[in-house]
Amino acid sequence: MPGEILMALRKDIARRKRTDKVFSLLGLMATLVGVVTLLALMIDLAWDGTSRLNWAFLSAFPSRFPEKAGILSAWVGTGVVMFVTALAAVPMGVAAGVYLEEYAPKNWMTTLIEINIANLAGVPSIVYGLMALGLFVYKFKLGMSVLTAGLTLALLILPIVIMATREAIRTIPSSIREAAFAVGATQWQLVRHHILPYSAGGILTGVIIGLSRAIGESAPLITIGALTFIAFLPASPFTGTFPFISFEWLKSPYTVLPIQAFNWISRPQKSFHLNAAAAGMVLMAMTLAMNGAAIWIRYRFRKRIKW
Numbered sequence: 385m386p387g388e389i390l391m392a393l394r395k396d397i398a399r400r401k402r403t404d405k406v407f408s409l410l411g412l413m414a415t416l417v418g419v420v421t422l423l424a425l426m427i428d429l430a431w432d433g434t435s436r437l438n439w440a441f442l443s444a445f446p447s448r449f450p451e452k453a454g455i456l457s458a459w460v461g462t463g464v465v466m467f468v469t470a471l472a473a474v475p476m477g478v479a480a481g482v483y484l485e486e487y488a489p490k491n492w493m494t495t496l497i498e499i500n501i502a503n504l505a506g507v508p509s510i511v512y513g514l515m516a517l518g519l520f521v522y523k524f525k526l527g528m529s530v531l532t533a534g535l536t537l538a539l540l541i542l543p544i545v546i547m548a549t550r551e552a553i554r555t556i557p558s559s560i561r562e563a564a565f566a567v568g569a570t571q572w573q574l575v576r577h578h579i580l581p582y583s584a585g586g587i588l589t590g591v592i593i594g595l596s597r598a599i600g601e602s603a604p605l606i607t608i609g610a611l612t613f614i615a616f617l618p619a620s621p622f623t624g625t626f627p628f629i630s631f632e633w634l635k636s637p638y639t640v641l642p643i644q645a646f647n648w649i650s651r652p653q654k655s656f657h658l659n660a661a662a663a664g665m666v667l668m669a670m671t672l673a674m675n676g677a678a679i680w681i682r683y684r685f686r687k688r689i690k691w
Contacts, residue, residue, distance in 0.1 A: 468534025481549025513607030528609025548590020585685025
């Protein structure tokens with residue numbers, strides 16, 4: 385090989401390596417932006433809110449005196465609303481995802497539905513609040529209750545659950561389907577014994593990520609009538625008489641942590657701002673715990689799958 389060609393080849397390789405290093409540096413900087421922002425937010429919240437974060441703060445109701453105010457009704461409300469959201473969104477989302485991937489015919493109608501689901505994932509949350517206000521509150525007369533809030537957030541995360549389910553199902557090799565049909569399995573047997581177990585890790589990860597988004601939403605809940613000051617808890621789901629289960633808690637008024645924090649931060653007193661920071665720490669801890677659970681579940685399910 386002539387010396388000029390060899391020299392040009394070496395220069396070209398060196399240029400490509402420099403491009404790789406530049407791209408790697410840009411990627412590292414982009415990653416650090418997110419990490420540093422999150423760390424700065426957590427440090428700022430901890431700096432302001434640690435002094436208020438104690439058992440009395442977690443177990444007390446809101447008060448007009450900042451030193452006596454707590455988040456008991458807010459974190460309990462967040463928990464029950466998330467419970468209703470999960471009960472409503474997960475079965476519908478998983479069923480829709482399985483249908484679109486395994487049962488639905490490939491035609492223009494299916495394509496139109498898939499495009500609409502993808503677009504719904506990007507609709508602003510306030511639009512869901514306006515729709516829920518007209519549908520659940522005024523049309524179905526469900527009132528400004530825990531049930532309305534849960535269903536509203538379920539609609540919000542439903543496209544995320546459907547898309548996560550479809551992506552998880554797509555990772556299953558087609559040879560699994562061919563082998564199941566070859567031994568005479570029906571479509572439902574294939575879904576029940578192979579598709580759902582193998583895709584469970586991805587589905588659960590998508591569900592938890594969707595719930596992590598819903599737990600921080602406040603705009604749609606304010607639209608449908610979430611209260612900012614509640615000094616009581618929803619009714620107990622258990623009773624002392626037959627049938628020992630009550631659904632009155634679904635009709636209870638509610639508040640959630642983001643709305644409670646927003647209410648405190650909008651007040652002029654500095655002490656309420658410290659309460660808002662402490663509530664933000666609790667909300668951040670709940671969100672990180674859910675994301676940590678998603679990572680652990682995905683890891684556990686991937687370890688089980690061997691094909």
